[in-house]
Every structure is written in C-alpha cells, then in structure tokens.
Amino acid sequence: MGELKVGIIGAGAAGYFAAIHAAQSGAQVSILEKTSKTLAKVKVSGGGRCNVTHDAREISKLVKNYPRGEKFLKKVFKHFSVNDTIEWFESRNVKTKTEGDGRMFPVSDSSQTIIDALEKEAETKNVTIIKSFNVQKIAKNHQGFEVSDGKRQLNFDRLILCSGGNPKKEGFEFIKELGHSIVPPIPSLFTFNTPTEPLRKLMGISVPNAHVRLEGTKLSYEGPLLITHWGVSGPAVLKLSAFGAEWLYDHAYQANAHIRWVASTSENDIQNQLTNFKNQHPKKKIATNPLFELPGRLWEHLTQVAEINENLLWQDIPKKQFNRMVQNLFCYIVGVKGKTTFKEEFVTAGGVELSEVDPETMESKIVKDLFFAGEVLNIDGITGGFNFQAAWSTGYLAGVNVNHPI
Known part of the structure; x- marks a missing residue:
C-alpha cells in the first residue's frame, strides 16, 4: 500500500511529539495547524521559560495532580514517564533543572530551546507542517480519513487529533460528528x-x-x-x-x-x-x-x-x-x-470522553485508526508542568501506535 500517510491535527506540544514518533516509525506525517503559528503555547508557557514537566517521578504521586484523568493517566505514564521526558530532551542537548517547588525548566530558561528541539527533530524526520488549515470536517471512508477546511481536502490513512482544549463545545463539533462524546468544556485554572x-x-x-x-x-x-x-x-x-x-x-x-x-x-x-x-x-x-x-x-x-x-x-x-x-x-x-x-496558562476541563479511548495506545475505541493526544481529551493538570507531561506522554503513545499493522 506504500508509505502510511498520517495526519496530525494541531501543532502544539502533543501534536509535535506525536508527529515525531509517528515519523520515527516510518510514516509520512503532516501536521495541520489552524493558525499561522506553531507551538504557540509552548512559547509563552512558564513566563516564556516553558515549564517542561514536574519532578514527581513516582506515577502514584504524579497522577494526583490531575483533577480529571488520574486513572487514565496511570496507564499512560507507564509507557512514557517524567524520566523519559527528561531523557528525551537531554539526549537532544536540552538540559533541564528542578526548582524548589518541583517545577522543571530548561537550563536556558527559554522556551525557545524546547521549540528548537521539537522543530529540529520534526524537520529531521521530514514532517510536513501545513499552517492556517482550520479543520471543519473529518469524514471516515474505507480508505481512511478525508479532512477538509472548507476550501482544501486532504486524505490520510490514520489520524491523530491533538487539537487542544476549547472554551466552547462547538470547537469539538468535528470530533462529535465522528461519533465521540464530548464532556462540555469549563475553565480550569x-x-x-x-x-x-x-x-x-x-x-x-x-x-x-x-x-x-x-x-x-x-x-x-x-x-x-x-x-x-x-x-x-x-x-x-x-x-x-x-x-x-x-x-x-x-x-x-x-x-x-x-x-x-x-x-x-x-x-x-x-x-x-x-x-x-x-x-x-x-x-x-x-x-x-x-x-x-x-x-x-x-x-x-x-x-x-x-x-x-x-x-x-x-x-x-x-x-x-x-x-x-x-x-x-x-x-x-x-x-x-x-x-x-490566569495569564496565558489557558486550560479547560472537558473534551473527549476518556472511556472512549484506549489508554495503552491512545486509539479511539469508536473509530478505527483515529488517535488522540493532549488537551483535546478530558484531562487537565494543575500548574507546574503537569499539562505538558500529559501532552508528551499521550503524544508519544499515539505516535508510536499509529503505525500498527492493518
């Protein structure tokens, strides 16, 4: 069937991480981003320093920092932990440091270091970035997925949704149309x-x-x-x-x-x-x-x-x-x-119902070959690097599992 075509919706932390790991397994990967900017939230997080993760190394302690998603994440973090995050960035020359309250930042104290590492890795893996593509509709057919922004139409064999949280439930409409339940979004921080x-x-x-x-x-x-x-x-x-x-x-x-x-x-x-x-x-x-x-x-x-x-x-x-x-x-x-x-740390509770997603692979239990990662799910953490850790872990899992045999 040739090279597997994987579409990733959303160019945030989860989207990039999913893209990198999907491409690593040999897929042809494209990220579709609705705005003209990628990794915008990474850029402004932690006052521009990017609070990459938190020094809660034990999974049992780590999951206590998620008002929604604790049980689900317990399974996710077994596959990609805080240590894995630190190791992944450090092996790409991004050293991290831990502050007194457990928050972890790049030693550079600049979110640009994190952005550069992700962009460089995506480029090395030949990930295509398509900006200003605001997904309006996703249709599933026997060949895969048809993704449209009203003007253009793209086709993929597999899809990973990393479209983030949204203050309005209308923002999840295209996911609902695929048959998924949405927990109505409400503000969290x-x-x-x-x-x-x-x-x-x-x-x-x-x-x-x-x-x-x-x-x-x-x-x-x-x-x-x-x-x-x-x-x-x-x-x-x-x-x-x-x-x-x-x-x-x-x-x-x-x-x-x-x-x-x-x-x-x-x-x-x-x-x-x-x-x-x-x-x-x-x-x-x-x-x-x-x-x-x-x-x-x-x-x-x-x-x-x-x-x-x-x-x-x-x-x-x-x-x-x-x-x-x-x-x-x-x-x-x-x-x-x-x-x-609170500042730019915009976080919502709500999103895709967790019982409809497999925490071992991030694949939808309702639509075959559809995966999720990041804040689009009904998962949210308190401040301190927890939302990013959830993004890296779910992004990693979706990326490595998207290439499963047909």
Missing part, C-alpha cells in the same frame, strides 16, 4: 475575583504558604497566595480552581473562600503565639508589630478588620478583639464573585 472585598487594596502582597478552602466543600489547597487587583491568586488559588472547577462552575463562580494565612498553624497555635507575645511585649502596639512573618500591610489590615485601634497596646486588647484577630488569621473569609483566566 483561574484566579478568584473578590470585587467587594477591601483586601484588594493590598494588591501585590503575597504570603509563602496559605491554606485556602471553599466553604461548603472539602476542597482545599495550600501554597503561595498573591493578592491582586482582581482578588486572590497564586498557586494555592489556581490549584484549588482546577480541583474545584466543576463545583465553581455549578455555583456560577459565587462562593466563600476561607484563607488561613499560615497553612501550618492550627487555631490553638495562633491563640498561643498571640498570648505569648502579649505577655512578653505588653506595651507594644498591636497594629505595627506583625507576627507569623506576615507582611506589615496585611497585618495592619487584619487588625483593622478586627476593629483594633492603631494605637491599641497588647496589654489593653479586649477579649472580643483578641478572638477576632485569631479568627482573621485562621479563617479569613472572602466573597468570590467571578473569575479571571
């Missing part, structure tokens, strides 16, 4: 807007390790927290938004968030530390002597909310104000009304 909260006056202030919980749920996360012009952000909030994506969507992004400013402290710890400080420094002003290494402006704000006069000394604090201060430190409540997508 976003900051909490708190338009009526005085806390916003403190924009720019951050704390290194806060605990944030959504009232009425068991959903909570801890990590760095940042106060912004819009409300609250930082890894603690973004990760919580991913795990709480469906709950928040169902509640129209109206909720109460409970913030403990120092995650490692209990209510008792706070009471004891305040009491000890009060006994040791009775004549110090409360408002101007921050405890728990909190920023001065934040401490001052917490005292104001507790209705503590700026000149009040520790020895004179009424019990009511003391208890309010404990409450503000342990469980500061902010009203969330709305969300703001």
Whole structure:
C-alpha cells in the first residue's frame, strides 16, 4: 500500500511529539495547524521559560495532580514517564533543572530551546507542517480519513487529533460528528475575583504558604497566595480552581473562600503565639508589630478588620478583639464573585470522553485508526508542568501506535 500517510491535527506540544514518533516509525506525517503559528503555547508557557514537566517521578504521586484523568493517566505514564521526558530532551542537548517547588525548566530558561528541539527533530524526520488549515470536517471512508477546511481536502490513512482544549463545545463539533462524546468544556485554572472585598487594596502582597478552602466543600489547597487587583491568586488559588472547577462552575463562580494565612498553624497555635507575645511585649502596639512573618500591610489590615485601634497596646486588647484577630488569621473569609483566566496558562476541563479511548495506545475505541493526544481529551493538570507531561506522554503513545499493522 506504500508509505502510511498520517495526519496530525494541531501543532502544539502533543501534536509535535506525536508527529515525531509517528515519523520515527516510518510514516509520512503532516501536521495541520489552524493558525499561522506553531507551538504557540509552548512559547509563552512558564513566563516564556516553558515549564517542561514536574519532578514527581513516582506515577502514584504524579497522577494526583490531575483533577480529571488520574486513572487514565496511570496507564499512560507507564509507557512514557517524567524520566523519559527528561531523557528525551537531554539526549537532544536540552538540559533541564528542578526548582524548589518541583517545577522543571530548561537550563536556558527559554522556551525557545524546547521549540528548537521539537522543530529540529520534526524537520529531521521530514514532517510536513501545513499552517492556517482550520479543520471543519473529518469524514471516515474505507480508505481512511478525508479532512477538509472548507476550501482544501486532504486524505490520510490514520489520524491523530491533538487539537487542544476549547472554551466552547462547538470547537469539538468535528470530533462529535465522528461519533465521540464530548464532556462540555469549563475553565480550569483561574484566579478568584473578590470585587467587594477591601483586601484588594493590598494588591501585590503575597504570603509563602496559605491554606485556602471553599466553604461548603472539602476542597482545599495550600501554597503561595498573591493578592491582586482582581482578588486572590497564586498557586494555592489556581490549584484549588482546577480541583474545584466543576463545583465553581455549578455555583456560577459565587462562593466563600476561607484563607488561613499560615497553612501550618492550627487555631490553638495562633491563640498561643498571640498570648505569648502579649505577655512578653505588653506595651507594644498591636497594629505595627506583625507576627507569623506576615507582611506589615496585611497585618495592619487584619487588625483593622478586627476593629483594633492603631494605637491599641497588647496589654489593653479586649477579649472580643483578641478572638477576632485569631479568627482573621485562621479563617479569613472572602466573597468570590467571578473569575479571571490566569495569564496565558489557558486550560479547560472537558473534551473527549476518556472511556472512549484506549489508554495503552491512545486509539479511539469508536473509530478505527483515529488517535488522540493532549488537551483535546478530558484531562487537565494543575500548574507546574503537569499539562505538558500529559501532552508528551499521550503524544508519544499515539505516535508510536499509529503505525500498527492493518
């Protein structure tokens, strides 16, 4: 039958990785990209540094960072792991480094290094890139697939869909028409807007390790927290938004968030530390002597909310104000009304229903010779390199399996 023709839809991380591995197995590979740019998300990710993966080497730990897709990925990662990702890039002269929080970046601190490695590899393997091809329809026939953008029509024996997430379910229409179920997309990584909260006056202030919980749920996360012009952000909030994506969507992004400013402290710890400080420094002003290494402006704000006069000394604090201060430190409540997508890290929950895809090969269980990889699937990770790891692993699996014998 001659050389196998494989079409890959989407020139992102998963698309390139799938293309490279499909071509490695001897197929004639073309990537169709709807825009005029390839690897656009790789370019801007991690503030332009590209957070390639995460140093969670054990699969059991790694999969805990995916609000959707955990069980599916457990099988996928056995075939291509974090170590495989590091090795693949390092064997192509892209050395990686691990930061304190486990995120991994190229030593160059530039996403261009990752882009160059992928483009060079694709070029070496004779992968054809066709830009500005916005797929409108895919038809399956006895010979393979007919892919059309309304003007042009291309034919392939096998197809790998790496078309990414989409904020609207219409973006998945051509996949639905092939017979696949789509889990409706909803936003996953976003900051909490708190338009009526005085806390916003403190924009720019951050704390290194806060605990944030959504009232009425068991959903909570801890990590760095940042106060912004819009409300609250930082890894603690973004990760919580991913795990709480469906709950928040169902509640129209109206909720109460409970913030403990120092995650490692209990209510008792706070009471004891305040009491000890009060006994040791009775004549110090409360408002101007921050405890728990909190920023001065934040401490001052917490005292104001507790209705503590700026000149009040520790020895004179009424019990009511003391208890309010404990409450503000342990469980500061902010009203969330709305969300703001986090920078360029646009991620959606939703996509192709995972039960319709084989996690050992990434082939569709519904349409023979059709494969999937990346965020087009109902898989999403929290920030920290997890979405890229899912892209490399699913892309690899789809690429090496697309050449199966007929």
